Amino acid sequence: MVKQKTIKTEISLTGVGLHTGKEVKMTFKPAPVNNGFTFVRVDLEGHPIIEADANYVVNTQRGTNLEKLGVKIQTPEHVLAALVGCDLDNVIIELNASELPIMDGSSKYFVEALEEAGVEEQTANRNVYVVKEVISFTDEASGSEILVMPSDHYTVTTMVDFGTKILGTQNATLKNIGDFKTEIASSRTFSFLHELESLLDNGLIKGGDLNNAIVYVDKEISASTMENLKVAFDKETISVKPNGILDNLTLHYPNEAARHKLLDVIGDLALIGTKIQGKIIANKPGHFVNTQFAKKMAKMIKIEQRNYVPVYDLNQEPLMDIHKIMAMLPHRPPFLLIDRIIEMSDSHVVGMKNVTMNENFFVGHFPDAPVMPGVLIVEAMAQTGGILVLSTVPDPENYLTYFMKIDNVKFKHKVLPGDTLTFKCDLITPIRRGICHMQANAYANGKLVAEAELMAQIAKKQQ
Structure with a gap:
């Protein structure tokens, strides 16, 4: 049996929330066995705790958002992906604001911080849900689908197709969670220009800049839009690269969009609350389909655990008579x-x-x-x-x-x-x-x- 793991010492990062634009300090702290991943709002009276639980998902517009008894946690998916990618089980995440820092739009800086904090093995065995049959969830409105099938390991494959020439069809696969740091962690979040215009019009992405989001230009940029982008990103000039993305940013991978979607899947499925042994396949994944699938899995696991009865050979010689x-x-x-x-x-x-x-x-x-x-x-x-x-x-x-x-x-x-x-x-x-x-x-x-x-x-x- 694999033992549960936490971090050896606490470590802090500061950054801004992508949508709120507010500066936030986040501290990773060691947690006891069976704690799981929990968020603590240290800026609020009583320091309320919000568990990383799919049942607390309230909306998935531009990220996964949790709420418990009126207390909110915004966009935790990149941090949760880092925690899973570092093979951790129990960590407390303290925040002095509702939204986690976006950093560069990936999990890279969170992984580096967790590695600096170190990993500590704990006394209790890790609880792993072994998938025995195909389990799926489909969003009929979008055509997005995510499923898990039996496998000897936890693997994730994502397939994305947004119907645009600029992005095309992309695939990404993570065969071993130990490769998360090198293959997935640095993949940044992305947006299309038409989405960006809407977000700017609604006063969102206040913490965005050209260094924490890839912007795919899927339409011709008007002069007014160009001026709005200059103001939003505080740049004197903005242009479109030959590969169809806004400038000042170079892709880490040709399929960085698919890799980031894979990162999001791992982070959102951390809300199941139990590690999974199975092969995840996600077609056109998004936060809605991811978290709905997480809710379905969490409910199934809870029912099975409630009804699970361990079997012992009562005829064997006892350890103690x-x-x-x-x-x-x-x-x-x-x-x-x-x-x-x-x-x-x-x-x-x-x-x-x-x-x-x-x-x-x-x-x-x-x-x-x-x-x-x-x-x-x-x-x-x-x-x-x-x-x-x-x-x-x-x-x-x-x-x-x-x-x-x-x-x-x-x-x-x-x-x-x-x-x-x-x-x-x-x-x-x-x-x-x-x-x-x-x-x-x-x-x-x-x-x-x-x-x-x-x-x-x-x-x-x-x-």
């Missing part, structure tokens, strides 16, 4: 609620309990219709997690485990006599000073029966 458990845990019957430990690593533990009619709690808990009390399922999950945290000290018999906090508890199905419960506890943050913060799930009969976020601490017994 009841004797070894009692040698570590201070609990004793009738309040010892786990029978075996099946597996354990530095970041997770799996335990098991056979529920029988002989349990003491069935004497008073609906004896005519016995149901295992939900609070005891939570306690059993905590005892399983206790094995994990006690295994970090050389003398666990001299420690006791105490609850500190229980959050997000949900009971999904009844647990009855004859059921076999399995408990899986995964660390949310590394164990520090004897404090264990974990996500705990309980399964029975091929279903998730309970879940909770638990925090506990071990303390030495008083002599």
Whole structure:
């Protein structure tokens, strides 16, 4: 299993927003496991957090725009592409404005900053969604389509055709995410002249200049338009190059437009919130079709994860039997609620309990219709997690485990006599000073029966 990754140290960049023209300071900061990519508006009271989540997409006009409880994040796609391209999982992005800096219109400067910050491997395993069948989304209005099919790796192919002679048909492919820096990151955003005129008329692209956007001239430039462009770009003269783009800029690649569309696809699909193992093919991609596809994928993954039940061989020799458990845990019957430990690593533990009619709690808990009390399922999950945290000290018999906090508890199905419960506890943050913060799930009969976020601490017994 591949471990999750964050950056080693924080690093800041400053620039202007392409559409707002406002100067913005952006700081990348290390984040804990399972944090994902989150934006923090440090210029607003309470420093509200907006997760990089497709469900927060509110519009895709001239970029991807997020909004949560009235707080906005504008054009995050180039930064998100850089985070994915650097193979990161958990990063906090602090901003003192709503729009991220455009820089040169690519992901190049973000990648360089992240590389300077360094990469740090974390304790938890990376969650990857393995595509098992073709999944697609088509925008009937534009004819844009994006799909993913099964593959051994994450690859992306984009095909663009804007129906203009100046740009023509272009393709781009990224076969390995490790090649993002050299093949895709420096590809800049682009616009057509007819779009530019509309944007200028509506007071947009206030932070634009000829150094952060390729402008394809798809129509004859009138004298008035030429004067407007001079003012907008603060240039004394503007002309059109023989290859049909405005001057003062040289293409990095003949198919730079297709490569930038590929960059946008990677950034927008980061909003799924889970890394994908599959082959992405996008025909005439745009932010609308990208983010609609991301929403569809996120919903599918959430449903599958909700219904996912890990399978363990309960007949194999356990890692710890009841004797070894009692040698570590201070609990004793009738309040010892786990029978075996099946597996354990530095970041997770799996335990098991056979529920029988002989349990003491069935004497008073609906004896005519016995149901295992939900609070005891939570306690059993905590005892399983206790094995994990006690295994970090050389003398666990001299420690006791105490609850500190229980959050997000949900009971999904009844647990009855004859059921076999399995408990899986995964660390949310590394164990520090004897404090264990974990996500705990309980399964029975091929279903998730309970879940909770638990925090506990071990303390030495008083002599």
